[in-house]
Amino acid sequence: MINFQYLRTTTAKSAIALLLKDKNSKFIAGGTNLIDLMKRGVTAPDKLIDINHVPLKQIEQIGNNIIIGALASNTAVAENALIKEKLPLLAMALNAGASAQLRNVATIGGNMMQRTRCGYFYDTEMPCNKRVPGSGCGAIGGFNRMHAILGTSEKCIAVHPSDMCIALIALDTTVVLANSKGERKISFKDFHRLAGDTPQLDNNLKPDEMIIRLEIPVNNISKKSHYVKVRDRASYAFALISVAAGLEITNNKITDVRLAMGGVAHKPWRLTASENFLTGKEATNENFEQAAKLAMEGAKGYGENDFKLQMAPNSIIEALTVAKSKA
Structure with missing residues (x-):
């Protein structure tokens, strides 16, 4: 793993400002996916911006929406009484993911940002259009037991790995993003991308943005x-x-x-x-x-x-x- 600079911030505004100063910097919270990618040489940021001290861990109901901060841990959300009562589908999906130890440190925002677990993506000796655009897709014609069957392209057949995100898209979630000018909202169904011709792009997050919270409307499907x-x-x-x-x-x-x-x-x-x-x-x-x-x-x-x-x-x-x- 290469050397990198470590920075710590306490506000979303300062985090975004630090991100904009160096295009090859990354936010780090739980780091359960990012550190793996760095160890494998898949990504090599010059700077890691620690956002754990930004106050984004709230879990509360405001009006008809359940609000979940981007830095709330997967465990905190899955075990929260409000979530288990009003959004049990989300709690079930979270508890189905990873291990208890990983859920304790993994964050909601980090879960959304995790990258595919495709073996060709993780192996830097193999062709992968997500890692090196134009190098080819090793999974097409290769070992593809875990791979996609819907919305595929000739460039990539990798799958999104999150359990949590499957529940969030079903729950009509809205993602709230902070940027240098303020905030913008995007429907969860529009946050992630299909591979198309640009498989290296997993989502529609802009370079000057960070996830700050989710807004999930209360529904009538909680019992069933x-x-x-x-x-x-x-x-x-x-x-x-x-x-x-x-x-x-x-x-x-x-x-x-x-x-x-x-x-x-x-x-x-x-x-x-x-x-x-x-x-x-x-x-x-x-x-x-x-x-x-x-x-x-x-x-x-x-x-x-x-x-x-x-x-x-x-x-x-x-x-x-x-x-x-x-x-």
């Missing part, structure tokens, strides 16, 4: 929500397929439904067509199967990950079925 994560082992493993599902059922009809998948795309994948199909219909297995079928339109396997084409719809049906059964 479920998070499914299919993985190779019971803990500390990334999703082969994950599904966040939430239902509101009135007089046996679905009046609100939230569906999103992980392990399938370069960004958290919202299942809008499936949601639209289910809205107003009865919560039957037949309708769940049709919604799962709609979710797979355009899906494509790359050899070793072909099994996801069946695992994904089965996981959607499971998530909806379990969510429906909850009191």
